[in-house]
Amino acid sequence: MGRWPGGTQERLQEAAIELFTERGYERTTVAEIATRAGLTERTFYNHFADKREVLFPGQDSFIAKVREAVGAAPAEQSPLDAVNAAFIAGSDWFDQRREAAQRRRHILDAHTDLREREWAKLAALGEAITAALRTRGIPDPAATLTAAVSVTAYQLAAARWLADPQYGTLGHHLHTSFEDLHRTARSW
Amino acid sequence: MGRWPGGTQERLQEAAIELFTERGYERTTVAEIATRAGLTERTFYNHFADKREVLFPGQDSFIAKVREAVGAAPAEQSPLDAVNAAFIAGSDWFDQRREAAQRRRHILDAHTDLREREWAKLAALGEAITAALRTRGIPDPAATLTAAVSVTAYQLAAARWLADPQYGTLGHHLHTSFEDLHRTARSW
DNA sequence: TACGGTGATTGCAGAACCTGTCATCACCGT
DNA sequence: ACGGTGATGACAGGTTCTGCAATCACCGTA
Numbered sequence: 001m002g003r004w005p006g007g008t009q010e011r012l013q014e015a016a017i018e019l020f021t022e023r024g025y026e027r028t029t030v031a032e033i034a035t036r037a038g039l040t041e042r043t044f045y046n047h048f049a050d051k052r053e054v055l056f057p058g059q060d061s062f063i064a065k066v067r068e069a070v071g072a073a074p075a076e077q078s079p080l081d082a083v084n085a086a087f088i089a090g091s092d093w094f095d096q097r098r099e100a101a102q103r104r105r106h107i108l109d110a111h112t113d114l115r116e117r118e119w120a121k122l123a124a125l126g127e128a129i130t131a132a133l134r135t136r137g138i139p140d141p142a143a144t145l146t147a148a149v150s151v152t153a154y155q156l157a158a159a160r161w162l163a164d165p166q167y168g169t170l171g172h173h174l175h176t177s178f179e180d181l182h183r184t185a186r187s188w
Numbered sequence: 189m190g191r192w193p194g195g196t197q198e199r200l201q202e203a204a205i206e207l208f209t210e211r212g213y214e215r216t217t218v219a220e221i222a223t224r225a226g227l228t229e230r231t232f233y234n235h236f237a238d239k240r241e242v243l244f245p246g247q248d249s250f251i252a253k254v255r256e257a258v259g260a261a262p263a264e265q266s267p268l269d270a271v272n273a274a275f276i277a278g279s280d281w282f283d284q285r286r287e288a289a290q291r292r293r294h295i296l297d298a299h300t301d302l303r304e305r306e307w308a309k310l311a312a313l314g315e316a317i318t319a320a321l322r323t324r325g326i327p328d329p330a331a332t333l334t335a336a337v338s339v340t341a342y343q344l345a346a347a348r349w350l351a352d353p354q355y356g357t358l359g360h361h362l363h364t365s366f367e368d369l370h371r372t373a374r375s376w
Numbered sequence: 377t378a379c380g381g382t383g384a385t386t387g388c389a390g391a392a393c394c395t396g397t398c399a400t401c402a403c404c405g406t
Numbered sequence: 407a408c409g410g411t412g413a414t415g416a417c418a419g420g421t422t423c424t425g426c427a428a429t430c431a432c433c434g435t436a
Contacts, residue, residue: 043385080376119311120304141344142372152336156329184330185376188268231414
């Protein structure tokens, strides 16, 4: 058992994705993940709150970044544009991990448990954006509605990004998704 | 142990809400819920997929009703109005259960686990509406965006309905929430 | 080199969740 | 009286997750 080789979380994440794709999420135990990473089950739980969380690395810091970017946006920018810009500013990270995102999505789509966690993360993102918009002086309910619709546009962009055979950037798809949103909102 | 006294699910739900408010969600075991209802733990799991599900009675049938109502809306109605009308059509059920909804909300707010499940239900509602809108000929991404923003407006209305000291109906709050949505969308 | 502090890792026990399997029971029609 | 049906119960077992305390490697300091 190599002890302290560093990168513990990353090793656990890779081991988890490997095993999930090999045997499926439910047929993989936390103990197996830890063993493949050269660690123990207990250590897994020192790094991740539960079994699902290993599939959502960096989500919390992404949320924090978006919140910060929305708060720091120029005052003359519309709320929706501010959120859009914040998403685009953080999109490089994803473009560099397209393949990992693909595998992750396949696992997520196959298990309701995991999609539940994903929705929870998206809800947290929405609440963070709502809070940031409020500090920009946007009152409720506009803040809540704008945040929610932004998250939906973001989801849409992410889906297109993963499905795009042309390998367009996430930023590009965010741009078109928010254009679609403007167009659709005009019909409401 | 009264066997087959009828209303098994309802008894389990009431026992669960009682115990959750008395000791809290985490400090209540499924076995305790079942015992208070005069049943066994195994029977609980014959009626509910897991411990959380006991707090979401009728959600699935509500989703089915909304899907149906959206599909059956008059053709001249705009997509957003169709969803709004579908919500209002199913709002009586909630108005008759305001107090239970209050207690349920207090329990939900205190536990991330349960809010996660709630988000999952809302996501399922959104997907059902998306599907219904597509059968009405609304193409993507308009169907997805319209459904998502409708669900958000619904959440907003439900929150106001529970907080309203005047005890206004859910239908009333749905009306004003969708008006807010129209107003906000004009700024996008 | 010796020593102690710090933080990560581990072992162990145990509660609770959830499932599979099969037996048992009440009801109902014949 | 009899058999079918469906809900309930008993039991075993795996898995998830937590609390607690011990162990280990590293690092600065004397």
